[in-house]
Amino acid sequence: MNLILIFFLISMLITFIIMIMINLVSIKSISDKEKLSPFECGFNPMSNKRMPFSIHFFLIAAIFLIFDVEIIIMIPMIMTMKTSITLWWMMTSLSFVVVLILGLFHEWTNGMLNWTN
Template identity: 65%
Template sequence: MNKSFIFMLMVIMLIMLICSLISIVSKKSIIDFQKSSPFECGFNPMSHKRLPFSVHFFLIAVIFLIFDIEIIIIVPLITTMKSTLMMYWFMTALLFIMILIMGLFYEWHNGLLNWTN
């Protein structure tokens, strides 16, 4: 027989042995209701579904996403600064920053940045 075939067969046997030992030795925990139920965003999924949603939590999540996307777009802008024509790079960066500033003024004008309401 070929040596590589024997080696592959031994590796497969070793993997099967290790998997069976792990399944035998591992402790089977008692299924607990709290451990098996899903938990997301601090809400109990077994409670009423039509409870009022926190607007502040939603706004924090949206602002986080906005800043995350800003970073994803700004980093390549900075890294391509030397390799492109400076006028096109400057116009692209200026347009992106103006869109961000307009969005900030829109949020500020509509009172979305007030956390006390």
């Protein structure tokens, strides 16, 4: 029991020392602020140069990613059709497709599939 306690204390001490060393090494200096500021021919920029990100584009990309994963899940279902019990395979496949259709209907009613905005 004492050996486990000693091992735990030594590991905690090593972790604490590593955390202190990381904090000492990672202290930012004033010159980092100048390095990170945008450079425009020696002048300060007149406006914000970052383009605003369209949240609608992000939603479409997330929906596309979700449907890609769903297709990857459906491929093994098709391949195991011959080796599975037909009733269980049909119930599993039908429930999966029903969940997909309900999700698509929910996205449609919330206007997430409008590509024109």
